[in-house]
Amino acid sequence: MENSNKVTRRRIYSREEVCVGCRLCEIYCIAAHSEYKNDLIKTFKKISKRRPLPGIIVEERKPISFGLQCRHCEEPECVKACITGAMQKNPETGVVTNDAARCIGCWTCILACPYGVIRRDYRERKIASKCDFCMENGGEPVCVKNCPNEALYIGNVVEESNMVEESNRGFREMEGRA
Numbered sequence: 001m002e003n004s005n006k007v008t009r010r011r012i013y014s015r016e017e018v019c020v021g022c023r024l025c026e027i028y029c030i031a032a033h034s035e036y037k038n039d040l041i042k043t044f045k046k047i048s049k050r051r052p053l054p055g056i057i058v059e060e061r062k063p064i065s066f067g068l069q070c071r072h073c074e075e076p077e078c079v080k081a082c083i084t085g086a087m088q089k090n091p092e093t094g095v096v097t098n099d100a101a102r103c104i105g106c107w108t109c110i111l112a113c114p115y116g117v118i119r120r121d122y123r124e125r126k127i128a129s130k131c132d133f134c135m136e137n138g139g140e141p142v143c144v145k146n147c148p149n150e151a152l153y154i155g156n157v158v159e160e161s162n163m164v165e166e167s168n169r170g171f172r173e174m175e176g177r178a
Ligand code: SF4
Pocket: 069, 070, 071, 072, 073, 076, 077, 078, 079, 096, 112, 113, 114, 115, 116, 117, 118, 130
């Protein structure tokens, strides 16, 4: 039988068994999206009110912790719900981003997202804030790159017979956990 599985997009996965809850992913995400671009000292010394929100949220209930961010869904509920067209999915990269110029901060996308990964940003005006897969950084997520324990990794999402299976198989095989 023909294998109809196909990779539809990439997303970031978290391995809670090795996450130590240091929140460096949040810190590097904030810096990468600040006006000082990846400069941690300036980002955290020079700006406070203007500091961006992180696209990743570290959930913690000791001893368990893990990073959570946008899954860049195949059929994003946030995009469907957005009343201004600010929330969009790039048809080539599959990445879902929010166009700040069009966002009016109505929070409809926050209600629609099943994963609770969109935040309210009140810095200058009300606006929705979420992970943009570091597209301004060449699509190389700084949270993944800077995790000291490799608790975050990029994996493929595989679509099979109209079902979306979030497949970690390659990673698990690598680790002998398949
Ligand atoms: S914000 Fe939520 S609904 Fe929208 S793509 Fe990300 S995970 Fe999916």
